[in-house]
Amino acid sequence: MRLYLLALNPTDSVTEGFLPAAARLGLDVTVLTDQPDAHRAAYPDLEVLECDVRDFRAVVTRISTHHRPDAVFTNSDHLQTQAALAAAYFGLPGKDWRATLRCKDKAEMRRRLAAADVDTVWSTELTEPAALDAPYPCVIKPREGVASEDVVLVDNAEDLVTRSKEIFERRPGTVLVVEEYLPGELYTLETLGDGRTRHVLGGFHTELSPPPYFIEETLTFVPAHPEPVVEQVLAQLDALGVGFGACHTEFVVHEGRARIIEVNYRAIGDQCDLLLARLLKIPLFEHILRTHLGEPLPADLGARQDGAARLEYPCAERPGILTEAPAATELSVDGVHLTYRPLRAVGERHELYGTNRDYLGVLRATGTDQPTVDRVSADFLAGLRWEIQP
Structure with missing residues (x-):
């Protein structure tokens, strides 16, 4: 069976989660991406085809001129609607493209929830800086953004103008959503x-x-x-x-x-x-x-009921070059399984972003007792060291 997987940049979810799962299911995988070199470097044994995956028409054409599909899938926030439309075109199971659009477009999500009378939030859209008569404090966010990128709290109209101007300069042509906090x-x-x-x-x-x-x-x-x-x-x-x-x-x-x-x-x-x-x-x-x-899906997934877990994301506190950082680690302490993975390479220079891009690494901790998980996580992180030089 042929699975077409739509992707932008390689991610841990795909590399460590979905691709190994596809192999266990015996699926033939074709990756469609606009960044083929990065994916070929990440998994050289897979078929990777270049495609303008942000355009559903290009996705349909690439698939229809290749092997017959049995599934079209993506785990990318940016490509859900494209994957849904392609799956629908080929008569395959998939998400409703209207639902994927409502979720991706944060302004449309607010309108839909209000129209269904399940929740109403004061919200409007901006295409240029403006002083709004809004219920401050408000949150500014890109209409189709992810990972807390350019999401910021503003306290008044002057702050709104300043912050929105900064975002428009970084993201020309974007649309911002301003909504009540x-x-x-x-x-x-x-x-x-x-x-x-x-x-x-x-x-x-x-x-x-x-x-x-x-x-x-x-x-x-x-x-x-x-x-x-x-x-x-x-x-x-x-x-x-x-x-x-x-x-x-x-x-x-x-x-x-x-x-x-x-x-x-x-x-x-x-x-x-x-x-x-x-x-x-x-x-x-x-x-x-x-x-x-x-x-x-089975009626009962058989999920474990006694689990406790915690994730910690050590963040950079200043811009500069990362000169020292802990390596990837996996160990068990007091019944808690710890997995640490670096998210920034030594030698890289970064600004301070105020987003998830400030993450230096991620600690995953699982066990059966939350206080123990919390204690072991805190002790482990206390022993790590990151050095950032200007």
């Missing part, structure tokens, strides 16, 4: 569906950097959110048409009310998906691929 604790909900059955895999409690930025610094696994909270989030996902394959939803809870921040209609990233598969002891990546092959 939603207070509350930040969480995620991880779901997996086949269009008929939907499984809730738990979620994470997310700790952010101090404002005005929104860098995700620590995630702690939540095996089960309160049922009323889950019901509210699922109702909002239903309004968006989300229910096929993997979905990573970020939301806040304030005084018992759950409100979506954004919906990433794919598996959770930044190595959280790798942790989730290990923690739950399920073939998560295989399940996701099987849904795109048209196979139904």
Whole structure:
């Protein structure tokens, strides 16, 4: 069976998750990408074809002039609609392209949720700097952005003009969404569906950097959110048409009310998906691929119920050249399995971004007792050293 996988740059989710899963399922994989050299270097034994994957018409043409497809899949935020349209064109299982568009376009997501009367958030779009009569504080974000890139809190109209001007200079032609700040604790909900059955895999409690930025610094696994909270989030996902394959939803809870921040209609990233598969002891990546092959999910995934986990992202605190950093490590301490992976190479120079690009590495920790997981994680990180020179 032939799987076409659409990708931009290589990611850990694909390299360590989906491609090994495809091999275990016996699938023939063809990677379609606009960055073929990077993918050929990452996995030289796979078929990699150059394609303008941001254009669904180019994707359809590349597939129709190659091998017959059995599935078209992507885990990229930027390519969900293209993959959905290509799958629909070839009559294959896939996500509804309208749902992928609603999730990717943050302004359209707000309009859809308001129209369905499940949540209304003050929101507007900007194509140039402007002083708005808005309910401050507000959050500015690119309409189709990811990974907290250019997401910033503003306190007044003057701040809005200054910040939006900076973003437009970095991103000519972009459209910004300005929306009211939603207070509350930040969480995620991880779901997996086949269009008929939907499984809730738990979620994470997310700790952010101090404002005005929104860098995700620590995630702690939540095996089960309160049922009323889950019901509210699922109702909002239903309004968006989300229910096929993997979905990573970020939301806040304030005084018992759950409100979506954004919906990433794919598996959770930044190595959280790798942790989730290990923690739950399920073939998560295989399940996701099987849904795109048209196979139904089992009624019971058999997920482990006693897991505890934590992810930590050490961040750069200043710009400069990374001159010293810990190497990749894997070990077990007091029943906690630790996996550390560097995310920035020694010798690289970086600015300070105020986004996930400030990550120096990621620590994944899994066990069965959360206090022990937290303690072991803190002790491990305390023994690491990063040196950044101007």
